[in-house]
Amino acid sequence: MNQILIDRFHLPTESKKIFLERVKINRDFIKNIDGFLGDQTYIREEQNKIQFVTIATWKDKQSLENAKTLVFAEYEKQGFVMPEFLKENCIQIEREIYEKMIE
Numbered sequence: 001m002n003q004i005l006i007d008r009f010h011l012p013t014e015s016k017k018i019f020l021e022r023v024k025i026n027r028d029f030i031k032n033i034d035g036f037l038g039d040q041t042y043i044r045e046e047q048n049k050i051q052f053v054t055i056a057t058w059k060d061k062q063s064l065e066n067a068k069t070l071v072f073a074e075y076e077k078q079g080f081v082m083p084e085f086l087k088e089n090c091i092q093i094e095r096e097i098y099e100k101m102i103e
Contacts, residue, residue: 002037002057003064004098009052015089016050022085023054025078026071030056033070035063057100064097 011019023041030036037057044051058064075082086093 001060002100003059003061004100005054005056005058005064006096006098007054008094009050009054009091010093011050011052011089011091013045013048013050015091018089019050019052019091022080023052027054029074030067030071033063033067035059035066 009019027039027041030039035058037059039054039056041055042053058067085091
């Protein structure tokens with residue numbers, strides 16, 4: 001069954017540029033992982049706040065678990081530490097995994 005990973009980010013406007021650069025790096029990387037079926041991004045800006053949503057679809061649970069392992073290994077190679085990046089840029093994240101309903 002497909003796995004849908006939904007990330008919701010809340011960030012200040014001043015973090016937009018660096019955040020979108022990191023999003024591009026991540027999206028470019030995951031697109032080459034086996035089991036990746038596609039993704040979408042959405043942005044909502046109001047005054048000095050931004051809400052950003054990513055939705056990535058994976059073939060199944062195993063594909064998603066494999067992707068997590070590969071992403072964390074890539075972060076380590078890059079010297080990227082997600083918790084530090086989020087804290088330094090005042091970014092909050094909510095992450096949930098859903099399964100696609102069969103209609």
